[in-house]
Amino acid sequence: MSERARRPTVKEVAVRAGVSPMTVSRTLSGGLNVKPDVQQRVMEAVAELGYHRNENARSIRPGHSSGLIGVAITNIANPYYSTFALGVEEEAALTGRRILLGNTSEDAAREADLVGDFLGRRVDGLIVVPAGTTSAHLAHSQNQGVPVVLASRRIDGLAADSVVLADDDGAHRGTSSLLDRGHTRIGYLGNALSIFTGGRRYAGFVRALEERGLTVDPQLVATNQQTVDQAREATRTLLDAEHPPTAIFCANNRNAIGALKEISAQLGDGTRAPADFPEIVSFDDFELAELSPVPISVIDHDPRELGRTAARLLLDRLDGGERETPPRAIELPVSLRGVR
Amino acid sequence: MSERARRPTVKEVAVRAGVSPMTVSRTLSGGLNVKPDVQQRVMEAVAELGYHRNENARSIRPGHSSGLIGVAITNIANPYYSTFALGVEEEAALTGRRILLGNTSEDAAREADLVGDFLGRRVDGLIVVPAGTTSAHLAHSQNQGVPVVLASRRIDGLAADSVVLADDDGAHRGTSSLLDRGHTRIGYLGNALSIFTGGRRYAGFVRALEERGLTVDPQLVATNQQTVDQAREATRTLLDAEHPPTAIFCANNRNAIGALKEISAQLGDGTRAPADFPEIVSFDDFELAELSPVPISVIDHDPRELGRTAARLLLDRLDGGERETPPRAIELPVSLRGVR
């Protein structure tokens, strides 16, 4: 590809500038105690050779860190998480740090692998949307002085900083708003109850019903949809039931979108009107919710801010005085918003 | 956070296992020429200490590489690019490599910074959705033996592998389909023509019109929308014109979504029917397109596959025999699909 397919080192820069490697190093770290004209020469050599300090070599020296933050996400392709990642990236970039990104596909074993790999790469810290409920790998990271921040989901028994949403409150308010509008048969579509958000949102849903003296009809509850297609399938089952719900609470955007797709498809045959279909409440806003053929409200929150907050918690531990403080558990508020 | 906030090294593992560092190293690299029982002891020490090889230290040794791929994307939060990133991540993970992710926000200077940083971290290669038309930083990367793959957009004058979409063909087919249905006043919403995809898609649009003896009406063309809100604004202008278009070609999902949002909002006042609004063709499929109040077709393609292809091109250079072959330019086909 080129005559010189090697990356220059301090030594080469030094030779070219006619100085010692130390002078190059000093110049590159601010130029303290280096004569201006020498600095000049060094910088020229750097430019001519296209030299970049080897950060990996630097990071193995005592005291130095890698400037890397490991981010383990369950599904990068979900706009919610990718926006989250953007928030992390932005905040990390402010401190000159970079993001090492890994996708866990909601698989705890993969997550553990990933964390091990991240530790091997000497990340300064970890931001994790945990896929499982085991925390050995994360506790291990902390034991080695690599702080962990949990985002969106917490893990019982792991003393780590965390940012989560007001899942219970949001689900409660969303469900209550449906009850206020007179609904009594309310369906529930969500991810597994064993997942932190799944369990909490379901709890809020149930609490709202029980406050009004209603009990949950198991026929109307489906809680294992991870993808839009699965959600759509579950919606079909709900709609085809003998007594279909008049409203559906969707615990996340995957499920809400699946529901809308199914409703829209069934409307397509022209035999029924939008009023024949349940109204929707979705935990998570999403693009084009306003095109819904049925009334929809969303429990809104800002994934980017979630990412920023997670990053700030971590950076506090790394750069701030928060080395040894007890874990902080932040719960970000959500807001209920009628979309149509 | 813990008593032992230090990361163990080979040496400590060696001491604990009662062997030399070399034996630890050998055991960890497959155990060739190490007695099984010694391996056993080493692995126990590794587990007890929670040891992870320092990849940064390994990577500075001659011949060894960092196992990192730098990915520079213009906007991670765009579902299109995050799905692209997923494709890259998946393919990279197959070779044990990780993704170093940076967001350029469509800013060429930031991209150059990012690339410099990536080189400093000794990435094995770079996958870039270029934000600008300058390529010095990328050529520089290649000169140092760090291959570059361009995705979605190419840069004139840079001899690098690339995967792009059949932009011209897709836009041509989409526009032609509108013409086939009798439209003659077709609006155009897109990103800047100076952006690779923007220019190519516009060219396909124009070509389709000209083939039918039509010329472009500048009043109906808006080409500087980067965000959904900007697209919505541009749509309003188009719809409010004296002779609004009867169809709109949207050059990407941001613009299509903005158009749908504006149309949906204007429908909300109840004074007009869907038939009063233009039909849409969108380059890029997107979630919930089928909820469109007006007929819509999409020019469909798979961003995940784009990511995978980009990664494969890069990995070929890294692991395969493709070190010195001339650049390969791949153009992925797209398909026109009526959504509603």
Add this chain to the structure above:
DNA sequence: CTGTTAGCGCTTTCAA
């Protein structure tokens, strides 16, 4: 089968 030596690229410490 195992250990010693040396050196990757860099920078802290010490000496000049």
Add this chain to the structure above:
DNA sequence: TTGAAAGCGCTAACAG
């Protein structure tokens, strides 16, 4: 203001 030495964690190459 500059340089030489030493060592960060790791592992080829060479002994044994």
